[in-house]
Amino acid sequence: MTDRMMTLAAIEQLCLRALVAAGAREDNAAAVARSTMLAERDGIRSHGLLYVPIYAEHIRCGKVDGMARPVVSQPRPGAVVVDAATGFAHPAIDAGWSGFIAAARENGVAAMTVFNSYNCGVLGHHAERIAEAGLLGLCTTHAPASIAPPGGRVPVIGTNPFALGVPDDAGGAALILDQSASVVAKSEILLRSREGRPIEPGWAIDASGAPTTDPAAALKGSMLPAGGHKGFGAGLLVEILASCLSGAALSKDASPFSGTLGGPPKTGQCFIAFDPSAFSEGFAHRVSNLVEAIAAQDGARLPGGRRQAARRRTEREGVSVDAALIERIESPYR
Amino acid sequence: MTDRMMTLAAIEQLCLRALVAAGAREDNAAAVARSTMLAERDGIRSHGLLYVPIYAEHIRCGKVDGMARPVVSQPRPGAVVVDAATGFAHPAIDAGWSGFIAAARENGVAAMTVFNSYNCGVLGHHAERIAEAGLLGLCTTHAPASIAPPGGRVPVIGTNPFALGVPDDAGGAALILDQSASVVAKSEILLRSREGRPIEPGWAIDASGAPTTDPAAALKGSMLPAGGHKGFGAGLLVEILASCLSGAALSKDASPFSGTLGGPPKTGQCFIAFDPSAFSEGFAHRVSNLVEAIAAQDGARLPGGRRQAARRRTEREGVSVDAALIERIESPYR
Numbered sequence: 001m002t003d004r005m006m007t008l009a010a011i012e013q014l015c016l017r018a019l020v021a022a023g024a025r026e027d028n029a030a031a032v033a034r035s036t037m038l039a040e041r042d043g044i045r046s047h048g049l050l051y052v053p054i055y056a057e058h059i060r061c062g063k064v065d066g067m068a069r070p071v072v073s074q075p076r077p078g079a080v081v082v083d084a085a086t087g088f089a090h091p092a093i094d095a096g097w098s099g100f101i102a103a104a105r106e107n108g109v110a111a112m113t114v115f116n117s118y119n120c121g122v123l124g125h126h127a128e129r130i131a132e133a134g135l136l137g138l139c140t141t142h143a144p145a146s147i148a149p150p151g152g153r154v155p156v157i158g159t160n161p162f163a164l165g166v167p168d169d170a171g172g173a174a175l176i177l178d179q180s181a182s183v184v185a186k187s188e189i190l191l192r193s194r195e196g197r198p199i200e201p202g203w204a205i206d207a208s209g210a211p212t213t214d215p216a217a218a219l220k221g222s223m224l225p226a227g228g229h230k231g232f233g234a235g236l237l238v239e240i241l242a243s244c245l246s247g248a249a250l251s252k253d254a255s256p257f258s259g260t261l262g263g264p265p266k267t268g269q270c271f272i273a274f275d276p277s278a279f280s281e282g283f284a285h286r287v288s289n290l291v292e293a294i295a296a297q298d299g300a301r302l303p304g305g306r307r308q309a310a311r312r313r314t315e316r317e318g319v320s321v322d323a324a325l326i327e328r329i330e331s332p333y334r
Numbered sequence: 335m336t337d338r339m340m341t342l343a344a345i346e347q348l349c350l351r352a353l354v355a356a357g358a359r360e361d362n363a364a365a366v367a368r369s370t371m372l373a374e375r376d377g378i379r380s381h382g383l384l385y386v387p388i389y390a391e392h393i394r395c396g397k398v399d400g401m402a403r404p405v406v407s408q409p410r411p412g413a414v415v416v417d418a419a420t421g422f423a424h425p426a427i428d429a430g431w432s433g434f435i436a437a438a439r440e441n442g443v444a445a446m447t448v449f450n451s452y453n454c455g456v457l458g459h460h461a462e463r464i465a466e467a468g469l470l471g472l473c474t475t476h477a478p479a480s481i482a483p484p485g486g487r488v489p490v491i492g493t494n495p496f497a498l499g500v501p502d503d504a505g506g507a508a509l510i511l512d513q514s515a516s517v518v519a520k521s522e523i524l525l526r527s528r529e530g531r532p533i534e535p536g537w538a539i540d541a542s543g544a545p546t547t548d549p550a551a552a553l554k555g556s557m558l559p560a561g562g563h564k565g566f567g568a569g570l571l572v573e574i575l576a577s578c579l580s581g582a583a584l585s586k587d588a589s590p591f592s593g594t595l596g597g598p599p600k601t602g603q604c605f606i607a608f609d610p611s612a613f614s615e616g617f618a619h620r621v622s623n624l625v626e627a628i629a630a631q632d633g634a635r636l637p638g639g640r641r642q643a644a645r646r647r648t649e650r651e652g653v654s655v656d657a658a659l660i661e662r663i664e665s666p667y668r
Contacts (some may be wrong), residue, residue: 078412079442079612105491107607108413111443113613137578138571151363152634156627164571166578175574179567227561233513233637234568235496237472240431244500244621245470267548272443272606278413279447280581287578293490293586303567 043310112240377644517567
């Protein structure tokens with residue numbers, strides 16, 4: 001099959017139509033469509049259009065309630081709590097957003113937790129949105145278990161990423177960190193599995209605990225944490241915030257983000273926002289000083305640099321999309 | 335020289351007397367002495383009595399103001415800010431503590447930043463103290479630069495640990511995480527350097543960027559982050575919170591924690607506390623379920639297990655201390 005060049009707006013529309021056709025309410029579909037477009041914009045294909053047939057399938061099988069209405073409460077001045085009602089994560093996050101941002105400004109810091117939730121797409125985009133509000137954002141989300149504790153064999157936590165969004169003083173982000181606890185994102189292994197390509201050594205072990213480069217065996221075994229027990233520790237931090245604090249299912253008890261079995265995964269998110277001006281003066285200056293000290297070194301790469309480069313390219317040129325994938329997204333409702 | 339068995343109380347007294355003799359006010363010395371005792375109790379010798387001659391030297395040379403009075407403010411309901419006034423970190427943290435804990439309970443979440451500060455000892459002990467208040471604690475502290483960005487050679491961040499203190503439902507901690515961004519703590523390399531032992535391969539590179547097992551060459555070069563760019567990312571997260579947000583000096587501009595040169599390091603801390611009951615019910619139950627899923631696996635070790643074992647032993651038997659070290663601590667003021 002050939003590829004087709006699509007604008008970012010066309011990608012968003014393609015996703016929106018597919019999710020509405022699958023049974024999502026328009027506002028719910030719109031939130032997910034925007035996230036899908038942002039992933040394609042930044043070159044993160046694993047969270048882009050490739051995921052749309054899965055989203056649609058999950059609406060149809062009831063893993064996600066496309067008609068869900070999230071319920072927001074604010075039990076304390078700095079605590080915003082959202083019940084995603086087994087719908088998509090994105091509209092739940094949107095529902096709590098304005099209260100969350102206002103609470104961070106008023107209190108200096110606030111946290112928003114989401115439970116009965118689902119995969120929230122590219123975590124760094126939520127962190128970036130906090131940064132664009134002039135706040136420092138620390139975001140966490142967990143996922144069905146895929147990483148065993150060091151020394152063990154049974155996965156207990158997901159690839160559990162955290163993302164940091166650091167505001168500049170011009171309404172944008174000076175720095176975005178977005179990293180999973182595993183050596184690579186699970187979506188990368190799923191992508192290789194779909195494409196029939198082997199994974200790299202050191203990414204995963206099989207169910208017996210032996211090293212493997214077979215993506216299928218890896219998906220039945222355990223992903224390896226980056227930096228051994230320290231990567232596992234970073235994943236545990238995320239588990240405690242995004243699952244235990246939010247009141248979500250534990251990663252080990254959550255149904256998979258792929259396939260149609262197990263009902264809603266009921267995972268969670270925890271986002272924290274700090275107003276830098278509540279704590280000190282000159283925050284943006286210190287950040288740019290730090291960023292410059294990294295950028296000025298020959299060979300050193302700033303976190304997020306690859307996404308920035310993809311963004312500049314796709315905003316100008318659009319995205320080249322596999323025509324077979326477009327067909328797979330459109331065919332169920334044509 | 336021989337070793338001498340000391341009770342934990344005797345260790346605390348030994349440290350207290352040495353710091354007061356060096357010129358610290360009694361309350362400032364007491365806060366540091368307690369931290370030193372806790373480090374020895376948990377078997378973390380690098381932050382125990384071994385550090386006391388350095389603390390005393392730093393009081394004498396002015397790297398730390400032993401007479402400092404920390405200044406606490408609360409610019410927003412959830413933001414507690416402490417100027418350590420170039421004194422020890424511990425009394426500054428103590429000064430802000432009750433306001434910080436009360437703010438977390440009232441707002442659901444609160445953050446305390448400390449600037450014009452110094453090495454705060456074992457970070458996990460602060461996280462544990464938050465957990466003992468029934469709150470979930472996330473603590474960060476940064477340190478003079480010792481880790482270069484991946485691909486670069488010039489250190490820009492310190493070993494920058496984070497610690498997580500997770501409360502149980504009985505006034506204690508269900509789990510304590512405490513991990514630096516580097517493969518090993520810098521104190522471990524300093525310890526090997528003092529003892530004349532080589533470091534392990536993969537811990538550090540020398541100033542030219544080449545791998546080294548010589549602790550002296552490592553101290554002039556760069557520590558390696560655990561998990562490559564992901565360890566560096568974890569260290570950046572800590573840098574943004576403990577330095578940029580708090581208003582401390584950047585790690586790359588801070589004077590060393592060792593030696594007598596450069597004046598006060600003016601580093602910082604950022605501690606965050608969440609009241610789990612503000613966000614969900616059943617937090618302690620989910621945590622114990624998670625901990626059990628790790629502990630039940632043959633060969634898997636829970637984070638913090640080694641410290642717990644040391645604690646049980648030293649509380650019963652005391653600590654065996656090198657008599658030469660005791661002499662080095664006592665001799666300046668005898």
